[in-house]
Amino acid sequence: MSKDYPVPAGYLERETEVKKSRFIARVAPVSSREEVRTWVDQAHRDHPDARHVCWGYQIGRPGSAAEAAMNDDGEPSGTAGKPILNVIQHKDMGDVLVIVIRYFGGIKLGAGGLVRAYAGAAESVLSAVDRVVQQPVVLTTVSMPFASEQPVRHWCEVNSATVESVDYGATVTARLQVPESSVDDFSAFCDSHKLDYSFDR
Template sequence: MNYPIPAKTAISELEVKKSRFIGIASHADSRDAALTILEKIRADYPDARHHCWAYQLGHPDTPTSAAMGDDGEPSGTAGKPILNVIQHKDVSDVMVVVVRYFGGIKLGAGGLVRAYSGAAQAAMADLAIKHHVSLTALSIVSDFRHEQFIRHFADTHQGQISDVVYTDNVALTLHLPDEATDPFETSIGALNIQVRRATE
């Protein structure tokens, strides 16, 4: 599945009644990666009052995982608004952290929701996007004469070749975008090429 993901980290800042809200949106392709980002941001902003966050993984239309944290703010006023912003953007594999430096004036529940939403929106608006492409790994054994055909197919379909071994024939691992896998298998039907979908 192809879908938009962050290309690099975006940082934005919002001030609301003397409180600073720093929104940081980053690429994270797993829960561990998201929590590693959170720990790094806590280390980068150690004197902040709150480090609230949310992430979403997998295709934006059918996420495989999502989570959020209020980090001491009243329940539902920080993590949920951040996650709502993510869910309304066509982007996934994303971790958004909003760092708050308390300015001494309480904002109330509605004010907090608006502030955390605003900081998350600003970071997401500045986010550069690239596309995640799911790849299928194929283990291939072929006569030498077909190697050039395989390499050409990989080049023209955004595939990658790894683990090439030459013996009496050529054995290689080919990573193809999911949508190119069936056409590849069809195109080699008449050739003496053994293919199996690798388990990674």
């Protein structure tokens, strides 16, 4: 399923220090609670000696997320997960997880200090990560003679369509992801080449 809203382009890590406490912030694109759990488990494995591994995430469209959650992981309630999630929600980005790993430096920060530190760590990594917007696509099946395969592939390259699979039988059957904005162009292309096609609407 493609997204017409910004999502993180990939994984990124940033580290900040506040009064000798280290805050290691990670951002990653996620589309399910299972993926969130995998990333959080990985953070625990990477940093077994860390005092806290706190996180927040939202899945779905920014402003109307289908799912959002947070975890303070032993920090005073509302001082870690909530500020992380607040920063995420102000970034107009969906399908995003931020984990902040804290190594305690011996100086207590107090509730206000913790909120600022976790929000600052989340801000540092979310400001640095690249965003991508995937345009809506329509799944398309096209049947064609062998001679038409290269023209179809060329059309896909020029129009940002993706060839998902190709089956070779008596004819060639291809499954394509065609950008919604190019569906009419693709129909015209197939009609001019006398190709059989159908859209999964």
